[in-house]
Amino acid sequence: MLKKPEINEYPPYYKEYVNHVPDGELLQILDDQQKETKKLLMDLSEETAEYQYAPGKWIIKEVIGHITDTERIMCYRLLSIARGEKGMLPGYHDDEYVRRGNFNRFSLSDLLHHQALVRQHTILLLSSMDEEALRQRGNANGCEVTARAIAYIIAGHEIHHRRLIKERYLSDTVTNNNSQ
Numbered sequence: 001m002l003k004k005p006e007i008n009e010y011p012p013y014y015k016e017y018v019n020h021v022p023d024g025e026l027l028q029i030l031d032d033q034q035k036e037t038k039k040l041l042m043d044l045s046e047e048t049a050e051y052q053y054a055p056g057k058w059i060i061k062e063v064i065g066h067i068t069d070t071e072r073i074m075c076y077r078l079l080s081i082a083r084g085e086k087g088m089l090p091g092y093h094d095d096e097y098v099r100r101g102n103f104n105r106f107s108l109s110d111l112l113h114h115q116a117l118v119r120q121h122t123i124l125l126l127s128s129m130d131e132e133a134l135r136q137r138g139n140a141n142g143c144e145v146t147a148r149a150i151a152y153i154i155a156g157h158e159i160h161h162r163r164l165i166k167e168r169y170l171s172d173t174v175t176n177n178n179s180q
Contacts, residue, residue: 002026002126002134002148009137010149017156018149020163027123030155034119037067037162038112040170049108053168058098060169064111065103066094067161071118074154075125081138082129082147091141126151 002025005018021029041049041060049060058066077089103111134148145153 002151005146005149005152009146010153011143011145014145014149014153014156017160018152020156020159021152026151026155027127030119030123030126033155033158033162034116037064037158038116040162040165041108042112044108046108050104051169057168059104060165061103061106061108061111062098062101063161063165063169064108064115065101065106066098067158068111068115068118069097069101070094070157071115071122071154074150074157075118075122077138077140077145078147078150078154079125081136081140081145081150082133084136085138087139088142089138089140122151122154 004021004023007015010018041064044060052059073092080089106114129147134146134151136147137144138147139145140150
């Protein structure tokens with residue numbers, strides 16, 4: 001069983017993500033949460049999937065694209081660090097990635113499918129690693145982090161965005177639809 005990382009295994013700004021992850025087997029949590037996200041969103045109309053709760057904020061499709069892109073990047077970091085990479089892994093600018101991702105050209109179903117495939121890859125990658133690999137430390141975006149912490153950050157990141165979708169997107173669309 002993959003244990004939660006210690007506070008010294010990741011930068012302080014990831015504490016919220018790590019703390020969001022419930023106790024339990026991380027591989028099962030990762031599998032379950034992807035299914036929960038799909039269940040939450042799969043029946044939304046394309047119009048609702050393009051809802052933006054405030055000017056300048058991402059639409060729901062962009063949030064899903066962001067979750068998927070971030071997981072791809074984090075998996076690369078996880079793999080690199082677990083394999084002993086000593087060079088600094090670069091950061092990324094999420095707003096620029098979302099802008100260039102053009103996620104609104106995809107159907108919501110396609111975006112959820114992409115996310116599921118990336119998640120399957122994450123689970124396979126993690127299940128192939130032993131404790132020694134997961135304890136490896138490396139440098140990502142100028143900060144020291146362990147491979148194990150990155151696995152928890154991936155899970156916490158999705159939980160964070162799913163909560164935002166529920167609170168800021170879906171509650172608003174329900175309220176707006178009921179008032180019309």
